[in-house]
Amino acid sequence: QSVLTQPPSVSAAPGQKVTISCSGSSSNIGNNYLSWYQQLPGTAPKLLIYDNNKRPSGIPDRFSGSKSGTSATLGITGLQTGDEADYYCGTWDSSLSAVVFGGGTRLTVL
Protein backbone atom coordinates (compact mmCIF):
# COMPACT_ATOMS: atom_id res chain seq x y z
CA GLN A 1 0.00 0.00 0.00
CA SER A 2 1.33 3.41 -1.00
CA VAL A 3 1.45 6.28 1.48
CA LEU A 4 -0.14 8.54 -1.14
CA THR A 5 -3.41 7.38 -2.69
CA GLN A 6 -4.14 7.74 -6.39
CA PRO A 7 -6.91 6.20 -8.50
CA PRO A 8 -5.55 3.22 -10.46
CA SER A 9 -6.91 4.49 -13.75
CA VAL A 10 -8.70 7.37 -15.46
CA SER A 11 -9.85 7.82 -19.02
CA ALA A 12 -11.20 10.53 -21.27
CA ALA A 13 -11.61 11.32 -24.94
CA PRO A 14 -9.12 13.29 -27.04
CA GLY A 15 -9.51 17.03 -26.54
CA GLN A 16 -11.22 16.61 -23.19
CA LYS A 17 -9.95 17.40 -19.71
CA VAL A 18 -9.02 14.92 -16.99
CA THR A 19 -8.01 15.25 -13.37
CA ILE A 20 -5.94 12.85 -11.27
CA SER A 21 -6.15 13.04 -7.50
CA CYS A 22 -3.47 12.34 -4.90
CA SER A 23 -4.47 12.03 -1.26
CA GLY A 24 -2.20 11.96 1.76
CA SER A 25 -1.87 13.37 5.25
CA SER A 26 -0.48 16.27 7.24
CA SER A 27 2.91 14.58 7.46
CA ASN A 28 3.34 14.55 3.70
CA ILE A 29 1.13 16.53 1.31
CA GLY A 30 -0.20 18.77 4.04
CA ASN A 31 3.17 20.26 4.92
CA ASN A 32 5.52 19.59 2.02
CA TYR A 33 5.83 20.40 -1.65
CA LEU A 34 4.23 17.94 -4.07
CA SER A 35 5.45 16.93 -7.50
CA TRP A 36 3.91 15.05 -10.42
CA TYR A 37 5.60 12.75 -12.91
CA GLN A 38 4.63 11.32 -16.29
CA GLN A 39 5.98 7.90 -17.26
CA LEU A 40 5.47 6.92 -20.86
CA PRO A 41 5.69 3.17 -21.59
CA GLY A 42 9.24 1.88 -21.34
CA THR A 43 10.76 5.20 -20.31
CA ALA A 44 11.94 6.93 -17.17
CA PRO A 45 9.54 9.23 -15.32
CA LYS A 46 9.56 12.90 -16.30
CA LEU A 47 8.88 15.82 -13.99
CA LEU A 48 5.62 17.56 -14.93
CA ILE A 49 4.88 19.69 -11.86
CA TYR A 50 7.05 20.71 -8.89
CA ASP A 51 6.42 22.87 -5.83
CA ASN A 52 2.71 21.91 -6.06
CA ASN A 53 1.91 23.95 -9.15
CA LYS A 54 5.03 24.98 -11.09
CA ARG A 55 5.90 23.64 -14.53
CA PRO A 56 9.50 22.99 -15.57
CA SER A 57 10.66 24.59 -18.78
CA GLY A 58 9.23 22.74 -21.78
CA ILE A 59 6.13 21.38 -20.06
CA PRO A 60 3.03 22.75 -21.84
CA ASP A 61 0.43 24.71 -19.91
CA ARG A 62 -2.08 21.93 -20.63
CA PHE A 63 -0.66 20.41 -17.46
CA SER A 64 -1.49 22.04 -14.13
CA GLY A 65 -1.17 21.21 -10.47
CA SER A 66 -3.02 22.30 -7.38
CA LYS A 67 -3.02 21.44 -3.69
CA SER A 68 -5.53 21.89 -0.93
CA GLY A 69 -4.88 20.62 2.57
CA THR A 70 -3.78 16.99 2.36
CA SER A 71 -4.85 16.42 -1.25
CA ALA A 72 -3.54 17.44 -4.63
CA THR A 73 -4.77 17.31 -8.19
CA LEU A 74 -3.10 17.08 -11.58
CA GLY A 75 -5.14 18.51 -14.42
CA ILE A 76 -4.59 17.82 -18.09
CA THR A 77 -6.55 19.70 -20.73
CA GLY A 78 -6.75 19.18 -24.49
CA LEU A 79 -5.97 15.48 -24.12
CA GLN A 80 -3.83 13.88 -26.80
CA THR A 81 -3.13 10.23 -27.50
CA GLY A 82 0.48 10.96 -26.61
CA ASP A 83 -0.63 11.72 -23.04
CA GLU A 84 -1.37 8.04 -22.45
CA ALA A 85 0.99 7.17 -19.62
CA ASP A 86 1.28 6.42 -15.94
CA TYR A 87 1.21 9.45 -13.65
CA TYR A 88 2.73 9.55 -10.16
CA CYS A 89 2.59 12.06 -7.34
CA GLY A 90 5.43 12.34 -4.85
CA THR A 91 6.50 14.30 -1.80
CA TRP A 92 8.52 14.18 1.41
CA ASP A 93 6.95 12.53 4.43
CA SER A 94 8.13 14.18 7.62
CA SER A 95 7.02 11.33 9.89
CA LEU A 96 8.68 8.61 7.84
CA SER A 97 11.68 10.79 6.92
CA ALA A 98 11.33 9.45 3.42
CA VAL A 99 10.29 10.43 -0.07
CA VAL A 100 6.94 8.80 -0.82
CA PHE A 101 5.09 8.24 -4.07
CA GLY A 102 1.54 7.43 -4.99
CA GLY A 103 0.77 4.08 -6.53
CA GLY A 104 0.37 5.63 -9.96
CA THR A 105 -2.60 6.33 -12.24
CA ARG A 106 -2.84 4.99 -15.76
CA LEU A 107 -4.37 7.50 -18.15
CA THR A 108 -6.16 6.13 -21.19
CA VAL A 109 -7.14 8.51 -23.98
CA LEU A 110 -10.06 6.77 -25.61
Next chain:
Amino acid sequence: QVQLQESGPGLVKPSETLSLTCTVFGGSVTSGSHYWSWIRQPPGKGLEWIGYIYYSGSIKYNPSLKSRVTISVDTSKNQFSLKLSSVTAADTAVYYCARAIAGGVDYWGQGTLVTVSS
Protein backbone atom coordinates in the same frame (compact mmCIF):
# COMPACT_ATOMS: atom_id res chain seq x y z
CA GLN B 1 21.61 20.00 -19.69
CA VAL B 2 22.17 17.49 -16.91
CA GLN B 3 22.30 13.82 -17.88
CA LEU B 4 22.65 10.79 -15.62
CA GLN B 5 23.79 7.32 -16.63
CA GLU B 6 23.49 4.18 -14.52
CA SER B 7 25.98 1.35 -14.86
CA GLY B 8 26.45 -2.00 -13.19
CA PRO B 9 25.60 -5.70 -13.42
CA GLY B 10 22.16 -6.61 -14.72
CA LEU B 11 22.11 -9.91 -12.85
CA VAL B 12 22.85 -10.47 -9.18
CA LYS B 13 22.62 -13.70 -7.22
CA PRO B 14 20.39 -13.97 -4.14
CA SER B 15 22.13 -13.00 -0.87
CA GLU B 16 24.82 -11.04 -2.74
CA THR B 17 25.29 -7.28 -2.98
CA LEU B 18 23.84 -5.18 -5.79
CA SER B 19 26.20 -2.39 -6.85
CA LEU B 20 25.35 0.42 -9.24
CA THR B 21 27.09 3.63 -10.22
CA CYS B 22 25.60 6.81 -11.63
CA THR B 23 27.74 9.14 -13.71
CA VAL B 24 26.59 12.75 -13.89
CA PHE B 25 27.16 14.77 -17.06
CA GLY B 26 26.56 18.48 -17.44
CA GLY B 27 26.54 19.15 -13.72
CA SER B 28 28.52 18.56 -10.56
CA VAL B 29 27.63 16.33 -7.61
CA THR B 30 29.12 18.99 -5.33
CA SER B 31 27.28 22.05 -6.61
CA GLY B 32 23.90 23.51 -5.83
CA SER B 33 21.20 22.35 -3.46
CA HIS B 34 20.74 18.97 -5.10
CA TYR B 35 19.82 15.56 -3.75
CA TRP B 36 21.53 12.78 -5.72
CA SER B 37 19.02 9.98 -5.49
CA TRP B 38 18.28 6.35 -6.20
CA ILE B 39 14.74 5.24 -7.00
CA ARG B 40 13.58 1.81 -8.12
CA GLN B 41 10.56 0.35 -9.86
CA PRO B 42 9.75 -3.38 -9.73
CA PRO B 43 8.37 -4.73 -13.02
CA GLY B 44 4.78 -3.58 -13.48
CA LYS B 45 4.74 -1.70 -10.17
CA GLY B 46 5.17 1.80 -8.83
CA LEU B 47 8.12 3.92 -7.77
CA GLU B 48 10.04 3.35 -4.54
CA TRP B 49 12.56 5.84 -3.18
CA ILE B 50 15.77 4.20 -1.96
CA GLY B 51 17.71 7.19 -0.66
CA TYR B 52 19.79 10.23 -1.48
CA ILE B 53 23.07 11.90 -0.79
CA TYR B 54 22.84 15.66 -0.48
CA TYR B 55 25.42 17.85 -2.19
CA SER B 56 26.76 18.72 1.25
CA GLY B 57 27.36 15.03 2.00
CA SER B 58 24.42 14.25 4.28
CA ILE B 59 22.59 11.01 3.50
CA LYS B 60 19.02 9.77 3.94
CA TYR B 61 17.74 6.25 3.35
CA ASN B 62 14.30 4.73 3.02
CA PRO B 63 13.65 3.28 6.50
CA SER B 64 12.40 0.04 4.95
CA LEU B 65 15.77 -0.50 3.23
CA LYS B 66 18.10 1.34 5.60
CA SER B 67 19.77 -1.75 7.07
CA ARG B 68 20.88 -2.93 3.61
CA VAL B 69 21.62 0.30 1.70
CA THR B 70 24.75 2.38 1.28
CA ILE B 71 24.92 5.46 -0.96
CA SER B 72 28.25 7.17 -1.53
CA VAL B 73 29.78 9.79 -3.79
CA ASP B 74 33.05 10.01 -5.69
CA THR B 75 33.58 13.69 -6.43
CA SER B 76 36.74 13.03 -8.47
CA LYS B 77 34.70 11.03 -10.98
CA ASN B 78 31.47 13.05 -10.60
CA GLN B 79 29.67 9.83 -9.69
CA PHE B 80 27.50 8.50 -6.92
CA SER B 81 26.87 4.86 -6.10
CA LEU B 82 24.37 2.45 -4.60
CA LYS B 83 25.05 -0.76 -2.72
CA LEU B 84 22.18 -2.99 -1.61
CA SER B 85 23.17 -6.04 0.36
CA SER B 86 21.53 -9.43 0.94
CA VAL B 87 19.33 -9.12 -2.13
CA THR B 88 16.34 -11.34 -2.84
CA ALA B 89 13.99 -11.70 -5.79
CA ALA B 90 11.94 -8.84 -4.31
CA ASP B 91 14.82 -6.50 -5.16
CA THR B 92 14.41 -7.18 -8.88
CA ALA B 93 13.58 -3.80 -10.39
CA VAL B 94 14.56 -1.04 -12.75
CA TYR B 95 16.93 1.16 -10.76
CA TYR B 96 17.01 4.87 -11.58
CA CYS B 97 19.56 7.39 -10.48
CA ALA B 98 18.20 10.91 -10.36
CA ARG B 99 18.78 14.48 -9.27
CA ALA B 100 16.23 16.02 -6.95
CA ILE B 101 15.59 19.55 -5.80
CA ALA B 102 13.48 20.45 -2.80
CA GLY B 103 10.31 20.42 -4.86
CA GLY B 104 10.76 17.31 -6.99
CA VAL B 105 13.02 15.04 -9.03
CA ASP B 106 14.03 17.05 -12.07
CA TYR B 107 16.47 14.78 -13.87
CA TRP B 108 16.34 10.99 -14.20
CA GLY B 109 18.69 8.43 -15.69
CA GLN B 110 17.30 6.05 -18.28
CA GLY B 111 17.15 3.26 -15.69
CA THR B 112 18.82 -0.12 -15.54
CA LEU B 113 17.09 -3.44 -14.93
CA VAL B 114 18.65 -5.52 -12.19
CA THR B 115 17.42 -9.09 -11.88
CA VAL B 116 18.08 -11.13 -8.76
CA SER B 117 18.33 -14.77 -9.70
CA SER B 118 20.64 -17.72 -9.28
